Amino acid sequence: MVILEATNIHKTYGTKKNLQEVLKGIDLRVEKGEFLAIMGPSGSGKTTLLNVLSSIDRVSEGAIFIEGNNVVAMKDRELAEFRKRHVGFIFQEYHLLDTLTVKENVLLPLSITKTPKREAEKKFAELAAELGIIDIQNHYPSEISGGQKQRAAAARAFIHEPSIIFADEPTGALDSKSASDLLHKLQQLNKKRKTTIIMVTHDPVAASFSGRVVFIKDGQLYTQLYKGTETRQQFFQAIMQTQGVLGGVRP
Amino acid sequence: MSMKQLLFRNLKQNIQHYYLYVFALMFASALYFAFVTLQYDPSLDAIKGGVKGAAAVRTGAVLLIVIVAVFLLYANALFIQRRGHEIALLQLIGMTKRNIFFMLAAENVILYYGTLIIGILVGFAASKLLMMILFKIIDIPLAASLSFSGRALVQTLIVFSVIDVLMMGMNHLFLKKQTILSLFRTTSTTEAKHVSVWNMVVGMVGIILIGSGYGISTKLFSSDWKSVQGLFMAMAFILGAVIIGTYLFFKGTISFLFHLWRKQKDGYLSINDVLSVSSLMFRMKSNALLLTIITTVSAIAIGLISLSYISYYSAERSAQNYVAADFAFTDKKDAARFTAALRSHDIRYRETIIDVIEAPTDISMILDIADQSRLQFQPSAAPLSVISDTSTGRIDVKPNEALLTGYEDLLRQFLPFKETGTIRLEENGRMVPLHYLGMKKDYYVNYHFTYGMPTVIVDQTMFDRLQKETDPQKKKVHIGIHLTDETNIERADQLFQRMEFSSIADSRLMMSRHQKQTFGLIMFVVTFLGLAFLVTSGCILYFKQMGAGEEERPNYTILRKLGFTEKDLLGGIRRKQLFYFGIPLLLGLSHSYFAVRSGWFFFGTELWTPMLTVMAIYTACYSLFGVLSVRYDKQLIRKAL
Numbered sequence: 001m002v003i004l005e006a007t008n009i010h011k012t013y014g015t016k017k018n019l020q021e022v023l024k025g026i027d028l029r030v031e032k033g034e035f036l037a038i039m040g041p042s043g044s045g046k047t048t049l050l051n052v053l054s055s056i057d058r059v060s061e062g063a064i065f066i067e068g069n070n071v072v073a074m075k076d077r078e079l080a081e082f083r084k085r086h087v088g089f090i091f092q093e094y095h096l097l098d099t100l101t102v103k104e105n106v107l108l109p110l111s112i113t114k115t116p117k118r119e120a121e122k123k124f125a126e127l128a129a130e131l132g133i134i135d136i137q138n139h140y141p142s143e144i145s146g147g148q149k150q151r152a153a154a155a156r157a158f159i160h161e162p163s164i165i166f167a168d169e170p171t172g173a174l175d176s177k178s179a180s181d182l183l184h185k186l187q188q189l190n191k192k193r194k195t196t197i198i199m200v201t202h203d204p205v206a207a208s209f210s211g212r213v214v215f216i217k218d219g220q221l222y223t224q225l226y227k228g229t230e231t232r233q234q235f236f237q238a239i240m241q242t243q244g245v246l247g248g249v250r251p
Numbered sequence: 252m253s254m255k256q257l258l259f260r261n262l263k264q265n266i267q268h269y270y271l272y273v274f275a276l277m278f279a280s281a282l283y284f285a286f287v288t289l290q291y292d293p294s295l296d297a298i299k300g301g302v303k304g305a306a307a308v309r310t311g312a313v314l315l316i317v318i319v320a321v322f323l324l325y326a327n328a329l330f331i332q333r334r335g336h337e338i339a340l341l342q343l344i345g346m347t348k349r350n351i352f353f354m355l356a357a358e359n360v361i362l363y364y365g366t367l368i369i370g371i372l373v374g375f376a377a378s379k380l381l382m383m384i385l386f387k388i389i390d391i392p393l394a395a396s397l398s399f400s401g402r403a404l405v406q407t408l409i410v411f412s413v414i415d416v417l418m419m420g421m422n423h424l425f426l427k428k429q430t431i432l433s434l435f436r437t438t439s440t441t442e443a444k445h446v447s448v449w450n451m452v453v454g455m456v457g458i459i460l461i462g463s464g465y466g467i468s469t470k471l472f473s474s475d476w477k478s479v480q481g482l483f484m485a486m487a488f489i490l491g492a493v494i495i496g497t498y499l500f501f502k503g504t505i506s507f508l509f510h511l512w513r514k515q516k517d518g519y520l521s522i523n524d525v526l527s528v529s530s531l532m533f534r535m536k537s538n539a540l541l542l543t544i545i546t547t548v549s550a551i552a553i554g555l556i557s558l559s560y561i562s563y564y565s566a567e568r569s570a571q572n573y574v575a576a577d578f579a580f581t582d583k584k585d586a587a588r589f590t591a592a593l594r595s596h597d598i599r600y601r602e603t604i605i606d607v608i609e610a611p612t613d614i615s616m617i618l619d620i621a622d623q624s625r626l627q628f629q630p631s632a633a634p635l636s637v638i639s640d641t642s643t644g645r646i647d648v649k650p651n652e653a654l655l656t657g658y659e660d661l662l663r664q665f666l667p668f669k670e671t672g673t674i675r676l677e678e679n680g681r682m683v684p685l686h687y688l689g690m691k692k693d694y695y696v697n698y699h700f701t702y703g704m705p706t707v708i709v710d711q712t713m714f715d716r717l718q719k720e721t722d723p724q725k726k727k728v729h730i731g732i733h734l735t736d737e738t739n740i741e742r743a744d745q746l747f748q749r750m751e752f753s754s755i756a757d758s759r760l761m762m763s764r765h766q767k768q769t770f771g772l773i774m775f776v777v778t779f780l781g782l783a784f785l786v787t788s789g790c791i792l793y794f795k796q797m798g799a800g801e802e803e804r805p806n807y808t809i810l811r812k813l814g815f816t817e818k819d820l821l822g823g824i825r826r827k828q829l830f831y832f833g834i835p836l837l838l839g840l841s842h843s844y845f846a847v848r849s850g851w852f853f854f855g856t857e858l859w860t861p862m863l864t865v866m867a868i869y870t871a872c873y874s875l876f877g878v879l880s881v882r883y884d885k886q887l888i889r890k891a892l
């Protein structure tokens with residue numbers, strides 16, 4: 001079943017005089033329960049794509065359907081409602097609220113669904129242990145490191161068990177151990193809960209956790225790789241090769 | 252980009268951004284100029300009465316400029332800090348501090364003097380309006396005519412230039428002290444946010460201080476301090492305790508209460524909480540001093556305006572109490588001459604004649620004071636005015652009873668009476684006990700007879716006996732003239748004023764006018780000062796909230812990305828501004844209430860109506876700034892995604 005279908009996505013920034021076309025007609029189809037990675041050189045439009053797919057930003061042209069809903073035609077209020085309940089975000093810049101402690105940040109999405117407090121507490125304890133943020137749960141974002149912020153942001157994306165998670169460079173600030181912990185967590189959510197995951201990354205190792213890698217270049221789909229039955233190692237090699245051809249930044 | 256372009260671009264941005272600052276500066280200069288124009292206007296000195304008009308206005312102008320100066324300097328400090336980022340960037344691209352200073356100075360001069368000129372023009376227009384309002388308040392039927400005063404212009408320019416120089420000096424110091432790195436870090440991220448037990452202690456001390464200040468204030472004038480010095484000590488203590496208490500309240504109590512509340516939530520906050528309580532807590536400590544000042548300033552403004560309005564409002568009432576008829580005489584011949592004049596002008600009237608005798612009265616048993624030995628008079632033989640029940644025309648007391656009436660509120664505070672009891676009147680050298688029926692409000696005879704003390708009403712038979720034995724010298728009479736048709740009052744008053752009388756004679760209208768002039772002028776000056784207080788403190792809170800909103804803008808973006816709608820966010824914002832503007836206001840209202848209550852009786856006869864009126868108007872005007880803040884945040888939220 002297709003959860004997300006985007007056809008002929010265009011996105012232009014700037015004024016009439018000074019137009020910059022960032023996305024130049026991208027088609028993308030994501031199956032329910034898929035773990036998709038998006039790769040591409042810096043500035044190629046990955047974050048922009050993620051933004052329009054997740055309805056944070058509007059497309060200039062094209063159609064997007066999520067679970068059969070025409071996102072382009074939806075009102076801002078409906079989109080917001082959809083994001084609040086069904087989408088989890090891990091942003092490139094973490095996006096934690098500096099006025100809240102780590103725990104408060106993480107629990108924020110639950111306040112919408114009116115989850116009972118005991119249950120919320122339980123969920124938090126579980127996630128915090130897995131992501132290693134228990135010790136810093138009462139700290140403010142300005143008091144923790146980049147990697148810790150990233151893990152807190154990930155916890156916030158997972159806590160309300162969204163049906164789809166958008167992650168922009170979720171491992172960018174993490175050491176390899178924390179990174180693989182987080183990726184395993186993503187993989188586990190994907191396998192157990194059938195959560196759809198769309199993840200932007202520069203890191204071929206991170207990408208190798210996914211089931212499919214989409215490469216974009218200059219705002220267009222360049223190619224894609226399926227993991228299929230390959231092992232992660234083999235998949236990793238394939239990604240490295242494609243990336244070499246693409247001329248992206250090598251890790 | 253050339254320096255000039257940069258300058259104008261900045262200027263344009265700043266005007267958009269700081270329109271309220273521009274407005275406040277304009278308002279301040281207009282008000283000041285209007286005041287100074289009034290001060291130099293000769294017609295103001297024509298106002299008769301106890302206070303010299305120009306002197307009152309001049310004092311007002313001095314106070315006004317102090318408020319304005321503090322406000323402008325503070326606002327300037329806020330703005331320059333806000334622009335730290337921009338300044339650092341300019342330095343990074345190679346501008347020297349000197350260059351930047353001159354750029355800022357040029358910007359400032361254009362903005363400042365441009366606004367000042369407009370303010371002065373507005374002020375000139377307003378001065379006429381002010382004059383008209385003043386004349387209306389003090390009930391002078393004069394047309395306001397004003398000419399542009401060169402002296403006022405020069406004085407305004409000089410005063411505001413001095414402030415401007417101070418502002419530039421401040422900017423200069425700011426630039427000199429800062430390094431590029433520190434400028435990039437101007438936004439506050441490292442406020443101590445963790446709340447300790449210490450906060451609770453501090454908060455408790457704050458509440459105790461405020462409470463004790465209030466407590467003492469309620470019995471400031473009723474309890475007997477050993478001396479005037481003691482009284483002043485008590486006042487100083489109240490002032491200090493309440494102000495320090497307020498500061499500690501903001502610094503400790505609020506943070507602590509919020510903390511408790513937040514702790515109880517245990518990390519599970521709703522979007523409303525996130526945008527109100529957490530956001531407030533995040534900045535509460537650095538705001539404590541500011542909020543204390545705002546609270547104090549509001550309290551002072553509300554208190555002073557209330558008191559002056561109480562005086563003004565009571566002017567008519569106290570004139571009524573002082574003069575117990577439209578016109579009152581103490582000599583039958585004077586009264587006859589006046590009534591003849593009335594008749595010749597076809598003005599109809601009613602005459603009441605009340606015989607008054609002064610008799611030593613023992614009120615020691617109904618005085619509600621335990622220790623009467625320290626009183627200035629003999630309560631067992633107080634010289635009170637006595638009248639008969641029939642002469643009042645509507646009251647009947649039995650031969651062994653007595654009623655008291657017409658007691659001044661001010662005295663009542665110091666010499667409270669019981670509800671019932673026994674008083675004794677001297678008759679034939681013997682003290683006759685009478686059953687005391689209570690205190691009525693009506694005044695039957697003039698202030699000249701009673702000096703504020705109550706009048707005793709006894710039965711006619713008793714009165715006749717008393718009068719028989721009284722020395723004819725001590726027999727007095729009150730002749731009250733009541734006009735049948737009150738619309739004739741102006742004409743009658745003119746007649747009254749044209750005549751000369753051999754004994755004491757009063758016109759209620761004249762008395763009321765006189766009171767209104769004195770208190771109206773004071774109220775006028777105080778109200779406009781209060782207005783200046785209000786506008787400046789409102790603006791400062793607004794600027795602060797603008798800055799805080801700016802700092803929180805990324806948070807709005809995040810929340811909107813996560814799927815919270817503008818409406819979701821706005822709910823929290825409203826609550827935040829309600830707290831931020833509401834707490835100082837409530838505290839200020841409460842402070843001023845206790846301040847006014849402790850001494851209002853010195854100012855007039857009516858507490859609630861004038862005080863509540865002033866409070867309501869103040870609250871409404873002040874709330875405007877809260878509304879503006881919400882509006883500003885609303886725009887921020889809309890643009891956040």
Ligand SMILES: Nc1ncnc2c1ncn2[C@@H]1O[C@H](COP(=O)(O)OP(=O)(O)OP(=O)(O)O)[C@@H](O)[C@H]1O
Pocket residue numbers: 013014020022040041042043044045046047048049092
């Ligand atoms: N709000 C915006 N306004 C104008 N241009 C933008 C905006 N956001 C992105 N761009 C432009 O769109 C292009 C793609 O940006 P995007 O952030 O999508 O790249 P990216 O692939 O995520 O890069 P990176 O890997 O560095 O995160 C860039 O050239 C950027 O300058």
Ligand SMILES: [Mg+2]
Pocket residue numbers: 046047048092168
């Ligand atoms: Mg990006």
